[in-house]
Amino acid sequence: MAGEPALAVSTVIFALRNDGEAGAASLRLPLVRRIREPFDGCWALPGGPIEAEESLAAAAGRNLLETTGLEPNYLEQLYAFGDTDRSPGERVISIVYWALVRSDEASLAAEGENVRWFAADELPELAFDHNQIVDYALWRLRTKMEYSRIAHAFLGETFTLAELRQVHEAVLRRPIDPANFRRQVEGSKAIIATEQRLTGGRHRPPRLYRYNTSVEFTDNGPLAHS
Amino acid sequence: MAGEPALAVSTVIFALRNDGEAGAASLRLPLVRRIREPFDGCWALPGGPIEAEESLAAAAGRNLLETTGLEPNYLEQLYAFGDTDRSPGERVISIVYWALVRSDEASLAAEGENVRWFAADELPELAFDHNQIVDYALWRLRTKMEYSRIAHAFLGETFTLAELRQVHEAVLRRPIDPANFRRQVEGSKAIIATEQRLTGGRHRPPRLYRYNTSVEFTDNGPLAHS
Numbered sequence: 001m002a003g004e005p006a007l008a009v010s011t012v013i014f015a016l017r018n019d020g021e022a023g024a025a026s027l028r029l030p031l032v033r034r035i036r037e038p039f040d041g042c043w044a045l046p047g048g049p050i051e052a053e054e055s056l057a058a059a060a061g062r063n064l065l066e067t068t069g070l071e072p073n074y075l076e077q078l079y080a081f082g083d084t085d086r087s088p089g090e091r092v093i094s095i096v097y098w099a100l101v102r103s104d105e106a107s108l109a110a111e112g113e114n115v116r117w118f119a120a121d122e123l124p125e126l127a128f129d130h131n132q133i134v135d136y137a138l139w140r141l142r143t144k145m146e147y148s149r150i151a152h153a154f155l156g157e158t159f160t161l162a163e164l165r166q167v168h169e170a171v172l173r174r175p176i177d178p179a180n181f182r183r184q185v186e187g188s189k190a191i192i193a194t195e196q197r198l199t200g201g202r203h204r205p206p207r208l209y210r211y212n213t214s215v216e217f218t219d220n221g222p223l224a225h226s
Numbered sequence: 227m228a229g230e231p232a233l234a235v236s237t238v239i240f241a242l243r244n245d246g247e248a249g250a251a252s253l254r255l256p257l258v259r260r261i262r263e264p265f266d267g268c269w270a271l272p273g274g275p276i277e278a279e280e281s282l283a284a285a286a287g288r289n290l291l292e293t294t295g296l297e298p299n300y301l302e303q304l305y306a307f308g309d310t311d312r313s314p315g316e317r318v319i320s321i322v323y324w325a326l327v328r329s330d331e332a333s334l335a336a337e338g339e340n341v342r343w344f345a346a347d348e349l350p351e352l353a354f355d356h357n358q359i360v361d362y363a364l365w366r367l368r369t370k371m372e373y374s375r376i377a378h379a380f381l382g383e384t385f386t387l388a389e390l391r392q393v394h395e396a397v398l399r400r401p402i403d404p405a406n407f408r409r410q411v412e413g414s415k416a417i418i419a420t421e422q423r424l425t426g427g428r429h430r431p432p433r434l435y436r437y438n439t440s441v442e443f444t445d446n447g448p449l450a451h452s
Contacts, residue, residue, distance in 0.1 A: 005276060007233055007319060050231060052317065056308035080306045080321045082282035091278065093233060095306045095319070 005082070005091040009059040010047030010130075012078065012098040012137040013068065015106030016154050016170050017117060025103065026119050027170050029134070030068055031126070033114040038088045039127030043118070045134070047094065060097035068109040072099035074153035078137055086129045094128075098137045100153035121173070145171050149190055149211055158208040160198055161185060185209075231308070231317040235285040236273030236356075238304065238324040238363040239294065241332030242380050242396050243343060251329065252345050253396050255360070256294050257352070259340040264314045265353030269344070271360070273320065286323035294335040298325035300379035304363055312355045320354075324363045326379035347399070371397050375416055375437055384434040386424055387411060411435075 016025040031043040046067040050059045057075060064072050075097055082093040101109075111117065118124070120138055123131060144150045151167040165181045185191050192212045197205040242251040257269040272293040276285045283301060290298050301323055308319040327335075337343065344350070346364060349357060370376045377393040391407045411417050418438045423431040 004230075005233060005278075007231060050308070050319075052231075053310055055310060056306060056319070077305060079303060080282060082276070082321070084279055084281060093276075093282070093321070095308070095321075 005093045007050060008047050008092055008094045009050055009056055009063065010045040010094050010096050010133070011060045011063040011067075012045060012096065012134055013064055013070075013072075013101060014098065014120065014137070014141060015101045015109075015117075016103045016167060017106050025166060025170050027121070027138075028106075028117045029120055030109065030111075030115055030117050031123075032067060033116075034127055035114065042127040043116070043124055044127035045096070045130050047096075056095055057097065060099065063097075064099050064101075067115055068101070068106075070101050070105055070109055073102050073105075074100040074150065078133075078140060081129060081133060083129070094133075096133055096137070098140065100141075100150070102156060103154055104156065142172055152211050158194055158196060158210050160206040160208060162206060164191075164209070231319045233276060234273050234318055234320045235276055235282055235289065236271040236320050236322050236359070237286045237289040237293075238271060238322065238360055239290055239296075239298075239327060240324065240346065240363070240367060241327045241335075241343075242329045242393060243332050251392060251396050253347070253364075254332075254343045255346055256335065256337075256341055256343050257349075258293060259342070260353055261340065268353040269342070269350055270353035271322070271356050273322075282321055283323065286325065289323075290325050290327075293341055294327070294332075296327050296331050296335055299328050299331075300326040300376065304359075304366060307355060307359060309355070318354075320359075322359055322363070324366065326367075326376070328382060329380055330382065368398060378437050384420055384422060384436045386432040386434060388432060390417075390435070 013029050014027055015029070017028045018025050030046065032046045034040055034042050034044050046063040048059075048063070050056065054062070056077065060075060061072060064070060064075075078096045078098045080093060080095045084091060086092065086094075109117070120134065123134060125131065126134070141150070145168060151164060151171070154167045155163060161182055162178070164185065165176055165178060168181070169176050190212055191209045194208045194210055196208040198208060199205065239255050240253055241255070243254045244251050256272065258272045260266055260268050260270050272289040274289070276282065280288070282303065286301060287298060290296060290301075304322045304324045306319060306321045310317060312318065312320075335343070346360065349360060351357065352360070367376070371394060377390060377397070380393045381389060387408055388404070390411065391402055391404060394407070395402050416438055417435045420434045420436055422434040424434060425431065
């Protein structure tokens with residue numbers, strides 16, 4: 001149909017990475033440099049049109065794979081952005097997903113002249129309304145961190161309480177008292193202590209925990225994760 | 227572009243109405259009878275294509291106005307549905323909004339041969355994946371009711387505690403103890419008692435309450451309500 005808006009899927013990909021000068025992990029996301037107008041040369045979220053036989057989530061997963069070589073550990077629809085003036089010269093409606101990848105995998109991600117990881121809180125001026133989209137994704141991530149088991153997606157199968165606390169600190173951007181955190185986590189049913197301890201030559205290696213998978217991880221309610 | 231998916235906006239419109247045989251208000255939504263294939267003669271959510279100069283939310287508001295003659299008291303994006311097989315013969319991606327309208331306004335809504343209000347929990351087999359969409363909207367409404375001031379959108383500026391409790395009962399589909407409800411509501415900062423009482427010839431007319439608008443009603447986080 002002539003004049004019908006164009007449709008795209010874009011993906012905000014978060015990982016905790018140790019790329020900074022300081023030792024602490026920070027929340028980072030990969031961006032792609034645009035090589036055509038509009039916004040030629042600007043950084044943008046990875047994305048593009050939907051293929052005929054592809055679901056929306058599959059298109060988002062493809063964005064992630066093509067940009068970073070990674071598979072998502074968590075993928076959720078964020079929002080459809082459709083303001084009439086968001087793309088000069090053409091009406092584009094972007095259905096945006098957000099993805100989390102594990103820190104150990106993110107450190108292996110491809111990077112190049114036209115793909116670079118940025119600190120989520122120190123982004124340049126991005127193409128289109130992509131700064132606003134990242135702000136909204138950050139808000140969603142932080143809200144979710146407070147009440148769900150989303151931190152899991154940044155970690156491996158087992159993790160120490162210090163690792164889990166560092167995820168919360170990096171995402172929420174505030175220091176968390178270790179003793180309070182331990183009390184809170186151990187008081188909840190979300191985490192189970194395993195019999196294993198972190199390997200390495202330490203005198204008192206810390207205990208490893210895992211998420212309690214018998215508690216359901218419902219984020220999309222009755223929608224299947226497709 | 228040939229082969230590009232078609233895009234539509236549909237809207238799930240909820241209101242509390244007293245249409246049933248019993249006296250209690252129930253959660254109801256208007257549906258539109260389809261008059262062409264696919265699903266000719268089936269009931270469906272109101273919706274259609276987006277106009278060139280129209281935001282997504284404006285398209286959803288237009289669905290509501292054209293179907294019921296009403297303005298929404300609350301309007302929020304629900305989800306974009308894009309499975310490849312959801313519409314026979316054509317790929318259609320539907321960006322779905324949900325709206326709440328006030329009970330007193332809903333009772334004035336237009337109804338006709340091709341527009342009818344149904345009890346949200348007793349729907350017929352709808353066109354496309356619209357049963358699944360309504361289920362998801364119901365889940366979102368019920369989740370939101372638990373932690374936000376969404377019930378407000380069903381009520382006028384002032385209301386009695388009994389009216390507020392009836393909204394919660396109709397949406398959550400369970401009886402709520404009046405004394406507990408009063409205690410909980412009065413203990414929160416969400417509601418403020420006014421000096422007014424319900425008019426009418428009663429011996430002890432109940433007090434009217436209003437929402438505390440100094441507490442922010444943030445549902446979309448940093449996104450503007452557009």
